[in-house]
Amino acid sequence: MKKIISSIFIILELFLLNSCTTTKKHFQPADVIDPLPRGKKSWTYEVDKSMKSLINPPEKISYFSKTLLNKAEKKFGKELLPGRILTWSTDLGVASGVLEMYIEKGAAKILKPRLIYLIRMQVSYYVSCPFAIDVNSWQYKDYKITPEEIQGLQCKKKLSKISSFSKRELTALRYSRALSKTPVSFDGKLLGDVRRLFSPEEIVAISTPMSSS
Known part of the structure; x- marks a missing residue:
C-alpha cells in the first residue's frame, strides 16, 4: 500500500513539474472569456447580486483537475466554488489541493x-x-x-x-x-x-x- 501511495505522489510531483513549463498563452480578458450575465457591460449592483464570484468556473475542466475536484467535493458533500475557479490554472489548482491535503493529514497526526x-x-x-x-x-x-x-x-x-x-x-x-x-x-x-x-x-x-x- 505504501508503495502505491508513494507512486501516486511521484506522479503528482512529475505532473506539477511538467505543468509549470507551460507555453505562453494568448491574452484574453475575463470580459471576453466569461461575459457578464444578461449582456451587461459593467459591474452593477444587479450583477453583484446575481454573480457568486468575480469570475465563473471554466466550462471545461481538465480530466486530472476534475478528478481531484470531484474527490474533494465528495468529501465535503458540496460544490467547492473556489476550487472550481482555481481550475482556470491547472498549476495553481493542483498545487492548492495538494497543499491542503498535506496540511490536513499532517495536523491530524498531531492534534485532536x-x-x-x-x-x-x-x-x-x-x-x-x-x-x-x-x-x-x-x-x-x-x-x-x-x-x-x-x-x-x-x-x-x-x-x-x-x-x-x-x-x-x-x-x-x-x-x-x-x-x-x-x-x-x-x-x-x-x-x-x-x-x-x-x-x-x-x-x-x-x-x-x-x-x-
Missing part, C-alpha cells in the same frame, strides 16, 4: 480532530470569509461543538466565559485570533500559555491549518 475543526472555524469567523465559514463549519455537530461555543467563535460571547472549552482549546483559539490580526499581535501571557500547554510540534500544527482555512 475537534481542536483542528475549532481552529478552522475560529479563523473563518475572525477574518469574515463566507466561503471558509461554510466549508469549515457545516459539520460542527460531528465534533460536538455547541451553539454556545459557536457564539464564542463568532465573538458574540467571551471565550473565557464558555466552560466547555478545555484550557488547551481556549489557548489555541486565543492564539489563532492573535495570528489572524493585522498586524499580528501577541501578549506575553498568551505566548507563555502556548509554550506551557503545547509542544513545539503542536504549535506548528496549530498554525498550519489556518493557512488553508
